[in-house]
Amino acid sequence: MNFDKVISREGTHTEKYESRVVKFGTEDVLPLWVADMDLPSSDAIQIALLERVKHPIYGYTGYYDTYYEAIQRWMDKAHNWQIEKEWIAPINAIVTGLNLSVEALTNEGDGVIIQPPIYPPFYYAAKNHKRKLLENELKVVNGRYEIDFKDFEQKAKVAKLFLFCSPHNPTGRVWSKEELEKLVSICKENDVLIVSDEVHADLVYVGNRHIPMATLKDAKNITVTLNAPSKTFNIAGIVSAYAIVENSSLRRRFHEIFKRYSLTQPTPISLSATVAAYTQSDDWLKSLLLHLNENLDYLNQRLRKMPNIKVMPIESTFLLWLDCKALNLDEQKLADFFIKNAKLGLNTGISFGRGGEGFMRLNFAVPRVVLEQAMDQLKEAYDRLLLVND
Numbered sequence: 001m002n003f004d005k006v007i008s009r010e011g012t013h014t015e016k017y018e019s020r021v022v023k024f025g026t027e028d029v030l031p032l033w034v035a036d037m038d039l040p041s042s043d044a045i046q047i048a049l050l051e052r053v054k055h056p057i058y059g060y061t062g063y064y065d066t067y068y069e070a071i072q073r074w075m076d077k078a079h080n081w082q083i084e085k086e087w088i089a090p091i092n093a094i095v096t097g098l099n100l101s102v103e104a105l106t107n108e109g110d111g112v113i114i115q116p117p118i119y120p121p122f123y124y125a126a127k128n129h130k131r132k133l134l135e136n137e138l139k140v141v142n143g144r145y146e147i148d149f150k151d152f153e154q155k156a157k158v159a160k161l162f163l164f165c166s167p168h169n170p171t172g173r174v175w176s177k178e179e180l181e182k183l184v185s186i187c188k189e190n191d192v193l194i195v196s197d198e199v200h201a202d203l204v205y206v207g208n209r210h211i212p213m214a215t216l217k218d219a220k221n222i223t224v225t226l227n228a229p230s231k232t233f234n235i236a237g238i239v240s241a242y243a244i245v246e247n248s249s250l251r252r253r254f255h256e257i258f259k260r261y262s263l264t265q266p267t268p269i270s271l272s273a274t275v276a277a278y279t280q281s282d283d284w285l286k287s288l289l290l291h292l293n294e295n296l297d298y299l300n301q302r303l304r305k306m307p308n309i310k311v312m313p314i315e316s317t318f319l320l321w322l323d324c325k326a327l328n329l330d331e332q333k334l335a336d337f338f339i340k341n342a343k344l345g346l347n348t349g350i351s352f353g354r355g356g357e358g359f360m361r362l363n364f365a366v367p368r369v370v371l372e373q374a375m376d377q378l379k380e381a382y383d384r385l386l387l388v389n390d
């Protein structure tokens with residue numbers, strides 16, 4: 001697969017491109033924000049979709065065995081997790097799953113723990129349903145994000161649910177077994193249920209290993225796992241995700257809520273794409289990870305020459321978390337610097353809430369030439385800024 005070819009997304013109503021004016025006030029930015037890739041999905045997925053579309057009837061479709069088997073295969077192969085078909089509860093999107101979990105597993109006013117800075121829908125999932133938001137802010141210790149367990153323990157005493165992001169967006173952390181065990185032990189002791197969003201689990205860099213939370217002995221009965229082929233195989237627009245729930249009473253609560261909102265209907269193409277992703281795209285993923293690694297090396301090399309923009313260590317995701325505090329700009333000026341001076345469309349750190357101040361998030365799942373242009377633009381703006389400040 002050629003990940004270096006620039007493929008125009010014009011005419012496809014792509015949010016990353018079409019929403020530039022709304023988001024940045026101008027179309028004149030290179031968009032490196034929304035978390036999808038400007039890279040082609042696998043041949044197998046393209047062929048499976050074409051095959052299905054060729055059939056001219058697109059009526060109501062049911063979940064079929066090969067769909068469940070594909071998810072089982074992937075969990076086993078990629079994460080050494082042997083799951084039963086019955087544990088899988090399909091949902092259309094992960095964010096839907098976050099909201100459904102809050103509704104199914106808690107009541108109004110209950111405490112819900114999240115770990116900011118974090119992907120904004122985690123906030124909304126708690127707030128949308130009038131739950132009490134408990135923010136266990138991640139802390140940078142020796143240049144790396146860590147969990148403040150003391151604070152987590154305090155919050156767990158008044159919480160009913162923990163919305164966990166593993167690996168974590170935007171910090172890029174892959175949580176270690178020790179960290180997971182500590183979290184589980186605190187949750188268990190305090191009767192806190194866990195919803196573990198593991199959508200970035202397959203995009204992990206050398207030296208790190210993602211461990212599904214629910215594979216921990218003490219976690220399996222209190223954990224709902226949310227996952228999808230969307231990020232890994234760049235099919236977010238196809239809308240296909242699932243929950244894995246081993247505990248039957250938790251699962252019942254989930255299924256009840258699916259029925260309440262009639263969320264029991266897949267689209268035929270979402271199933272075809274999921275099966276092709278999870279059964280025929282292993283080599284594609286290997287090449288993608290190679291490409292992302294090379295992009296990372298390139299970015300590190302370029303950003304070393306801009307020492308006031310510090311790259312936070314990344315263990316997973318295609319989203320680089322940049323510490324821009326040394327630029328000494330307030331939030332508005334920092335956003336303006338990237339949009340107006342560097343002409344780059346990134347996510348601001350503060351949009352991820354507490355602890356995101358002074359950071360920017362850069363999506364590097366693009367062809368190399370796009371990154372080259374982005375880094376040229378940034379370097380020029382950076383040099384001008386430092387000259388003015390001198």
Ligand SMILES: Cc1ncc(COP(=O)(O)O)c(C=O)c1O
Pocket residue numbers: 035092093094095096119165169197199200228230236241
């Ligand atoms: C942690 C996390 N969860 C969920 C999503 C979105 O998933 P979906 O499109 O399936 O709702 C994202 C997208 O960036 C994400 O980073």
